Amino acid sequence: MNNCQLKDRILRYDRMVPRYTSYPTAPHFRPGFDHKAYADWLTAIPQESRLSLYLHVPFCPKMCWYCGCHTKITRRYAPVEDYAHLLIREIEILGGVLGSSRKATNIHFGGGSPGMLRARDFSLIMETLAKTFTITSDAEIALEIDPREITENRIKAYADHGLNRASIGVQDFNDETLKAVNREQPFELTQKTVEMLRNQDIEGINFDLLYGLPYQTVKTMEETIEKSVSLSPSRFALFGYAHVPWMKKHMRLIPDQSLPQKEIRYDLFEKGSNLLQEAGYLPVGIDHFARPDDELIKAYKNKTLRRNFQGYTTDNADVMLGLGASSIGKLTGGYVQNSPDMPVYTQAILDGHLPTVKSCAITAEDRLRADVIEQIMCFFEVNLPEICKKHGVPTETFTADLDKLTPWIEDGLVTLSDEQTITIAENARPTLTRLVSAAFDAYLPAQDPATPRHARAI
Numbered sequence: 288m289n290n291c292q293l294k295d296r297i298l299r300y301d302r303m304v305p306r307y308t309s310y311p312t313a314p315h316f317r318p319g320f321d322h323k324a325y326a327d328w329l330t331a332i333p334q335e336s337r338l339s340l341y342l343h344v345p346f347c348p349k350m351c352w353y354c355g356c357h358t359k360i361t362r363r364y365a366p367v368e369d370y371a372h373l374l375i376r377e378i379e380i381l382g383g384v385l386g387s388s389r390k391a392t393n394i395h396f397g398g399g400s401p402g403m404l405r406a407r408d409f410s411l412i413m414e415t416l417a418k419t420f421t422i423t424s425d426a427e428i429a430l431e432i433d434p435r436e437i438t439e440n441r442i443k444a445y446a447d448h449g450l451n452r453a454s455i456g457v458q459d460f461n462d463e464t465l466k467a468v469n470r471e472q473p474f475e476l477t478q479k480t481v482e483m484l485r486n487q488d489i490e491g492i493n494f495d496l497l498y499g500l501p502y503q504t505v506k507t508m509e510e511t512i513e514k515s516v517s518l519s520p521s522r523f524a525l526f527g528y529a530h531v532p533w534m535k536k537h538m539r540l541i542p543d544q545s546l547p548q549k550e551i552r553y554d555l556f557e558k559g560s561n562l563l564q565e566a567g568y569l570p571v572g573i574d575h576f577a578r579p580d581d582e583l584i585k586a587y588k589n590k591t592l593r594r595n596f597q598g599y600t601t602d603n604a605d606v607m608l609g610l611g612a613s614s615i616g617k618l619t620g621g622y623v624q625n626s627p628d629m630p631v632y633t634q635a636i637l638d639g640h641l642p643t644v645k646s647c648a649i650t651a652e653d654r655l656r657a658d659v660i661e662q663i664m665c666f667f668e669v670n671l672p673e674i675c676k677k678h679g680v681p682t683e684t685f686t687a688d689l690d691k692l693t694p695w696i697e698d699g700l701v702t703l704s705d706e707q708t709i710t711i712a713e714n715a716r717p718t719l720t721r722l723v724s725a726a727f728d729a730y731l732p733a734q735d736p737a738t739p740r741h742a743r744a745i
C-alpha cells in the first residue's frame with residue numbers, strides 16, 4: 288500500500304475515541320467518594336511503595352482558546368498565593384493520613400501554569416513536601432512552563448529545590464496561528480526560557496507542540512519544527528489538537544473554517560514526525576519523540592515505558608497521588624479525583640479534609656483491559672495469551688474483541704499472529720493505535736453517540 292492509499296484507509300476509520308491516559312477513562316469516574324473512603328485507600332498503601340505526586344496549579348494569566356486543561360484566568364497573584372497555601376495544607380493533611388517516611392520518587396507540577404508560582408511559594412511547597420515525604424535522591428522533579436510568564440529568578444528557585452525536568456508549552460511558532468488562539472509567544476521567549484533552564488543545568492527539557500491548530504499548513508509546521516529543533520530540547524510531544532467545544536466553551540472562539548480538515552491534520556503530523564526523525568529524534572508511542580540517549584527511549588527499549596495522565600512517562604511509581612483542585616490519583620483500588628470546583632476544594636481543606644469527590648474502583652476485568660490497552664499504547668503490540676495468563680483468565684477472554692480488528696487485519700494495518708500477538712503496522716501506528724486500543728475498551732460501546740466525549744483519533 289503506498290502512502291496515499293494508507294492515508295485514505297486510515298482516515299476512513301477515524302472516529303471519536305479516548306486518548307487512554309487511564310483505563311477506565313475519566314468520564315467513568317463517579318461522584319460519592321469522600322475523604323473517609325479515600326483515607327481507607329491511602330492507609331492500605333504498603334509502607335515501602337514508591338509514590339508519584341502530581342500537584343495541579345489551575346491558574347493562567349490569559350486563556351489560550353485551544354486549551355483543554357483545567358484552569359482559571361487570573362491576572363492577579365493573590366489567588367495563586369492563597370492556593371499555594373491550600374496546597375501546603377493539603378500536603379500536611381495527606382501526610383497525616385499516610386504517616387511518615389513515605390518514599391516519593393516523582394513530583395510533577397502541572398496546570399494551568401505552575402510557573403506562575405513565585406519563588407517563595409514554590410519553596411514553601413517543596414519544603415512541606417520534603418518534611419512530609421522522603422524524596423529520593425534520584426527523584427524526578429518536573430514542572431510545566433509557559434515561557435510568557437517565567438522569570439530567571441523563579442527558575443533558579445525551582446532548581447535550588449531540585450527541579451530537574453521542564454516541559455515547555457511551545458505549541459507553534461507561526462504568528463497567524465498563535466494570534467488565532469490568543470497566545471502570542473515569539474520564538475525569542477522560548478529560546479530565552481531554554482537558556483534560563485540550561486543556566487541552572489536543567490537539561491531534561493520537553494517541548495509541547497500541537498498539530499491541527501488554526502491556519503497551520505505543512506509549510507508552517509516545517510518552520511515550527513525547524514525552529515524548535517534549533518533549540519535542541521531532549522524530548523518533543525506532538526499532540527493532536529483536541530477540539531471539544533461542547534466541553535470547553537472558549538474553543539468556540541476558534542472559527543471552524545480556520546481549523547485544518549482531517550486530511551491536513553494527517554499531513555501535519557506526518558511532516559512533523561518525519562522532520563523530527565530526520566533531526567535525530569526517535570518516536571515513542573503515538574506522539575512523543577526523544578533523543579536516542581533520553582530516558583524515554585531507554586524505557587521504550589527495555590519495556591518499562593508507562594502511560595499516565597501526563598502522557599508517556601518513565602515514572603514507574605507504584606501509586607500516584609494527586610494534589611490540588613481537579614487532580615487525579617491512581618491507587619491499588621482505583622482512581623480518585625479531587626473536586627475541580629475551587630470553593631468546594633477550598634472548604635474541604637479549611638475543614639481539614641482531603642478534597643476527594645470522585646472515584647473509579649478498578650475491577651479485575653478493568654485491570655486486565657488496562658494492561659492490554661497500555662501495552663498497545665506504549666509498544667503497539669500485545670500478546671494476549673501472556674496477558675491472560677498473568678491475570679489468571681482463559682485465553683478466549685478476548686474472542687469478541689478480536690472480531691473488531693478484522694477490517695484492519697484485512698487491510699494489512701494490523702497483524703494477528705498464530706500466537707495471538709497483535710501488532711500494529713509501523714506506518715499506521717500514530718493514527719491507528721488509539722482506535723485499536725478502543726477495541727478493548729469495554730465501556731466504549733455503551734456510550735451514547737449523540738453526546739460526544741472525546742476528540743477524533745486523527
Ligand SMILES: C[S@@+](CC[C@H](N)C(=O)[O-])C[C@H]1O[C@@H](n2cnc3c(N)ncnc32)[C@H](O)[C@@H]1O
Nearest residue numbers: 353354355398399431432433456495526528529
Ligand atoms: C497544562 S498545558 C502546558 C503548560 C502551560 N500552561 C503552557 O501552556 O505553556 C499542557 C499541554 O497540553 C496541551 N494541550 C492543551 N490543550 C490541548 C488540547 N485541546 N488538545 C491537545 N493538547 C492540548 C498543550 O500542548 C499544552 O502545552
Ligand code: SF4
Nearest residue numbers: 347350351354356399
Ligand atoms: S495552554 Fe497552558 S497557558 Fe494556555 S490556557 Fe491552557 S494551561 Fe493556560
